[in-house]
Amino acid sequence: MARHGEIPLIDSFDGDLYLRHEQFTAAEWQAHAHAWGQFNFVSHGVMHVEINGERFLSPPQHAIWVPPYAEHFSYALGDTVYRSAYVSLARSRAMPVHACTVSVSPVLRAILDDFAVRDVRSPQAPADLRMAQVALDQILNAEHGATYLPFGASAELNQLLEQLHRAPGDQRTTAELAAGAHMTARTLERRCMKELGMPLNEWRQRLKLLRAIDELDGGAQVQQIAHTLGYATPSAFIVMFKRMTGTTPEQYRLSR
Numbered sequence: 536m537a538r539h540g541e542i543p544l545i546d547s548f549d550g551d552l553y554l555r556h557e558q559f560t561a562a563e564w565q566a567h568a569h570a571w572g573q574f575n576f577v578s579h580g581v582m583h584v585e586i587n588g589e590r591f592l593s594p595p596q597h598a599i600w601v602p603p604y605a606e607h608f609s610y611a612l613g614d615t616v617y618r619s620a621y622v623s624l625a626r627s628r629a630m631p632v633h634a635c636t637v638s639v640s641p642v643l644r645a646i647l648d649d650f651a652v653r654d655v656r657s658p659q660a661p662a663d664l665r666m667a668q669v670a671l672d673q674i675l676n677a678e679h680g681a682t683y684l685p686f687g688a689s690a691e692l693n694q695l696l697e698q699l700h701r702a703p704g705d706q707r708t709t710a711e712l713a714a715g716a717h718m719t720a721r722t723l724e725r726r727c728m729k730e731l732g733m734p735l736n737e738w739r740q741r742l743k744l745l746r747a748i749d750e751l752d753g754g755a756q757v758q759q760i761a762h763t764l765g766y767a768t769p770s771a772f773i774v775m776f777k778r779m780t781g782t783t784p785e786q787y788r789l790s791r
Contacts (some may be wrong), residue, residue, distance in 0.1 A: 542567055549657055552667045553621040556651035563610040571602040572627030573619060574674050576639055577789070578648065580615030581748050592683045594745055595780050596789075598637045600679070603627050605634060608677045613616050615750035618647040626671060628718070643673035680732070684741050687730035691716055695723075699739060703746045709735055716724075716787035723774030747772070748787075757784050 545553070548571075573623045574597035575584060584591045584599050586607040622630070626706060646666050650658075650778050658667040669722070675789050687693050695716050699705055712735070713723035727735045743764045750760045762773035776784050 544768050548619055548621060548623075550667065551623040551626045552658065554647070554656045554658075554736070555617065555619040555648045556647070556654070556656075557617040558615070559575075559611065559617065561610075561612055562615070564608055566606055567610040568604050568606045569621075570603055571624050572603050572622040572630055573607075573668070574622060574637065575599040575601055575609070576618045576620075578616045578618050578644060580611055580613055580752060581745060582609055582611050582615060582617075589634060590682065591634065591636065592745065593636075594683060594748060596639055597683050598639050598677075599753060600630055600635050600637050602630070602632055602634060607634075608730055613749065618644075618651060620670065620674065622648070622671070622674065626675070629680055630735065634756055635681065636683050637674070638678040638680075640673050640677065643677070646670045646673075684738070684745060685731050686767070687726065689726065689730060691718070692726050692730055696738070699742060703739075703742050704763050706765045708776055739777065740779065744776065747784070749790050760784070 553571075575582065575593060577593055578595055580595075582599075583592040584593060584601070584607055586599070586601055586605050589689065591599045615696075620767075631718040632658040646669060649666070650656075655663055658664050686696060695712060705712075709723060710720040713720045718726075724734060727733065727738065731738055747760055747764060750763065755763075757772065758769045764772060766775070773783055776787070780787060
């Protein structure tokens with residue numbers, strides 16, 4: 536992986552938001568920390584971020600909140616369209632003190648894209664300041680969650696999740712997966728809710744989405760991806776992808 540990710544050399548910024556927007560191929564950023572919060576978002580591709588030893592994934596529609604002074608490093612394995620906002624220390628106090636995922640509304644995404652197209656980094660014009668305030672309100676009021684694709688706390692559950700990582704197209708039902716792990720389906724679902732914070736089926740859908748993004752970025756065709764992920768038809772895969780990202784696979788591919 537190329538180590539060409541550049542971190543802006545700034546000590547402070549005016550106002551409450553400083554915008555970053557870049558496009559890059561595989562890149563890595565070394566560990567660092569700063570005296571402001573960071574709304575870390577990619578509108579195309581997937582970014583991997585480790586914050587204070589905890590790992591996060593940032594696919595489209597979800598961003599990662601990096602609290603002030605938290606040491607973090609990140610990398611991307613493929614083409615990535617990066618949209619990020621630094622949030623002043625004062626306004627960061629309204630955000631979680633621990634790293635988390637953050638939902639990205641269509642309004643926020645549109646504002647970040649507009650700033651990127653016009654290369655606005657430190658809003659100064661009255662209209663830009665108003666847009667920045669809306670973006671900040673969207674960030675501060677967004678839904679927060681744990682890491683996008685968490686692992687469990689027990690060895691039994693993690694062993695099962697590792698199997699699914701290796702074969703995301705595995706078509707076994709929850710009951711069949713539970714039987715293979717020597718537990719009932721009800722027990723497995725309880726463990727998933729307790730350890731993952733979501734049902735197993737939702738976790739599997741997130742895994743498939745991340746794998747689909749990797750495959751699309753690698754140039755794979757929709758029919759091939761659908762087969763790899765265990766979908767009976769390409770149209771079924773397209774429906775899943777659009778439901779989770781708001782775009783079709785081809786629209787996503789063309790958005791880079």
